[in-house]
Structures are given as structure tokens and as C-alpha cells.
Amino acid sequence: MEKKCIGIDVGGTTVKIGIFETDGTLVYKWEVPSRKEENGAYILPDVAASIRKKLNERGIPMDAVIGAGMGFPGPVQPDGYVEVCVNLGWRDLNPQKILSELLDGMPVRSGNDANVAALGEMWQGGGKGCHDIVMVTLGTGVGGGVVHDQKIVAGRHGLGGEIGHIHIREGEKETCNCGGHGCLEQVASATGIAREARRKMVAKPDASVMRAYGDAITAKDVLDAAKAGDSLALEVMDTVCYYLGWALATISMTVDPEIFVIGGGVSKAGTFLTDWIDRYYRELTPISENKGEVRLATLGNDAGIYGAARLILD
Template identity: 70%
Template structure:
């Protein structure tokens, strides 16, 4: 029987787990609750128990597993050390070592969840077939991941790929969640797009469908209205797209990927958004006609388990 591998994506609410063939075929996936009591003491134990139960169900044993990978919500040092995972309550842990012991010596590797998701998109998603890509996740915040030569680039301090916190807007007065001011996340995330719409409604008398939503307006409302020809909503999308295009150009000039893969809830706007971003990205990269393409992520919430499983093939 051929070896299998396991991908684990640890989130603040649930842990997603996938059982894979080594060629990336997903055999099964399931979830367990993230138990954060006592600073997340039982999280890894719960994962190990769940994996053993699934293997028994599949008539497999631990020696059939080539390894397990984990995506963690925080920076991960090259030696597997995790200084802090705020959403889990972890501090000063070596989760790779701990889970390997719980799985009786099965090799375990880990990485930051955003970077691991990027690896998943490269392996079996929107970046399949390329070796160098950058993912941009437009959700509540703006996340990112850099993959070069099929390897995660997390940097010396674990903040590689944090493109949501690149400064883009001078004159901003509100602070970002990171403590900075004028970050990409403040204008191009789902929350940022909604905030931009509220600001524009407050400072403009332009008629708009969004005014019916008032302070409850969402990024989806903005994108839907823009698609319908609403001028105020269109201006909001144009602003977000301009800053996204600018940052992609800056990243392109730094790491020169083959492809940018855009994911997250905001990316559901599809080509309508991609074409806007491309317009500005192309404008800000006149140095060469040969440049990265921009496409959509394909794996959705499964990107983390795919990328985690891919970790053990390195």
C-alpha cells in the first residue's frame, strides 16, 4: 500500500484535517473543535486522537503515514518553535515535536497558516503548474503568502508575505489592527472596503444604492452595486483596486512571481475585480511586458489542509 499524508489547518474555532495520497488526491476531510481551555493545552491531543480514529476507520495504521503538516495561526520559526499563537492561547511551544510524539514518531512539519494556504494553491489550486507565486487573501483582513521555487518564504522574522500591512495611503488617521497607519488592509479588505464606502457616503452627496444599507453596508453590497453601475460603489472598488495593483507591482518588483492568486471572500467578485486590479498592476509595472498573471484561488477553505500536507513532501 502506498504511503499517505495528513494536512492539518488549526483555526481559532475548528481544526480542519485532511487525509491525502502523496500525489495530492484528497481521500477524506473532517473537522474537530478547537478546544482553547487552559491555553489550548488539549488541541494537539484532540488532533492526534481524531487522526488515529480516522486511520482505524480507513483500515490504516500510523506506519502508513509518511508525515503530517500543520498550518498555525501565527509565526513559526524554522526549527518549529512558536513564540505565540494568540488565537489558540499558545506561548513558547514546539507543536511539531509535540504532535510527532503523540503520533508515535510520525514526522511533523508546520508553517504559518497563510503561507501554508499559499503552498496549497501552488500544489493543487489556482497556482498549479507554477513554482513561484504570491497569494493575496482578501477577507476580514488582507493576508498573503510567498512561494519561490515551490518553497514558502516566511523571512527571518516570520512576517514574509504580510502584504496587508504594507503602507499605501498617506494622510490616513485611523490605526490598522497591526498598529500601523495607512495599511493596504484598511482599504482593500472586506472590512476596509465597507469602511471606505461609509466614508464616501458621509463626504459625498452622490446618490447610491448603498445609502439604503447605511452603516451596515458590506463589501459584497459594494461590489454588487458597482457591478450594477452604481457610481459611488464603483469609486470605492476603484480605490481598493488601485492600492491592490500598486502593492502587487511592488511585490512583483521584489520577488517577480509567475502568478498572483487572489482568494478570500472579496475575490468572489471574480473577473470584475481581477480586471480592475490588473489595470493598475499593469500601469505600475511598465518596466516589462513579461509579468506575473493574476488569477483566482480555487481551493477555498481547503487550501490550508492541502498546503499542510504538501509541507511533508519537502
């Protein structure tokens, strides 16, 4: 039997799991709920039991599996140790070691979920064929991952790819989750875009289709309005894309990736969004025409399981 590998993406609500061929073909994927009772003590046993069951159902013997990779929402030390993972309730444990023991010593590696998603997009997504990519995930927050020479740059203190907390906007008065003022996440996350729209509607009296949504406006509403030509929504998105382009420009002058991949829910706006980001990014890096392209992510919510599976192939 062809060797397989397993990718596990542990989220706050569900754990996504995929069985892959070593060439990156997804064989089968499923989800289990993330049981967060007792500080998330059931999560890894649930994952292990579910993997045994699915492998058994599909007639895949354990020894046909090279290993499993795992991403979770928090900082991971190089040996897999996790000091704290707020979303799962974990504290002071080594999840990769625990899962390996639960799976008869199967090799398990792990990483931060946003970093792992970047690896997935490099392997089989928007960055396929590239070895050096930077992914920016525009979701509720802004996450990111830097992949250099096909490996995650996790950083010496787990801060590699913390693109959302790049300080980018002077004069911001509100405080970011990280304690900062003016982080990229504050303006370019779904939450940030909606907030920017609310601010804009207060600051300017102009008519706008956005006003129908009031304070309940979402990033999608803003993007739809901008696509329809609403001038206030266009102003909001101009601000958002300016700061995103600026952030890519600083990253380009630091690690100069082959490509940038934009993912997350906000990226469903497609090239309307990425072309706009690209314009500012190019404007702010006049040093050379020859630089990383801006592309869309293609794996959606599966980037995490792809990247996790890829982790174990090194």
C-alpha cells in the same frame, strides 16, 4: 497501500484536517472544534485523537502516513517554535514537536496559515504547475504568502508574505491592528472595503444603493452594488483595486513571481475584481509586458489543508 500525507489547518474556531495521496488527491477531510480552554492545551491532543480515529476507520495504518503538515494563525519560527498565537491561546510551545510525540513520532512540519495556503494554491489550486507564486488572501484581514522555488519564503523574522501590512496609503489617520497607518489591509480587507464604503457615503451626497445598508454594509454588499453599476460603489472598488494593484506592482519588482493568486472571501467577486486589480498592477509596472499574471485562487477554505500536506513532502 499508497503512501498518504495529512494536512491540518488550525483555525480559531475549527481545525480542518485532510488525508491526501502524495500526488495531491484529497482522500477525505473533516473538522474538529478548536477547544481554546486552558490556553488551547486541548487542541493538539484532540487533533491527534481524531487523526488516529479516522485513520483507523478508513483502514489506513500509521506507517502508511509519511507525515503531517500544519498551519496556524501566527508567526512560526524555522524550527516550529511559536512564541505566541493569540487566536489559539498558545504561548511558548513547539506545536509540531508536540503533535509528532502524540502521533508516535510521525514527522510533522508547520508554518503560518496564510503562507501554507499559498503553498496549497501552488500545489493544487490557482497556481498549479507554477513554482513561484504570491498569494494574497482578502478576508477579514489581508494575508499572504510568497512561494519561491516551491518553498514558502517565511522570512528571517516570520514577516515573509505579510502582504496585508505593506504600507501603501499615505495620509491614513486610522490605526491598523499592527500599529501602522495606511496598511494594505486597512483598505483591501473585507473590513476595509466596508469602511471605505461608509467613508464614501459620508463624503459624497450622491444617491447609492449602498445607503440602504447604512453602517452595517459589508464588502459583499459593496461588490454587488459595484457589479450592478452603482457609481459610489464603483468609486470605492476603484480605490481598493488601485491599492491592491500597487501592492502587486511592488511585489513584482521584488520577487517577480510567475503568477499572483487572489483568494479569501472577497475574491468570490471573481474576475470582476481580479481584472480591475490587474489593470492597476500593469499600469504601475510599465518596465515590461512580460510579468506575473493575476489569477483567482481555486481551493477556497481547503487551501490550508492542501498546503499543510504539501509541507511534509519536501
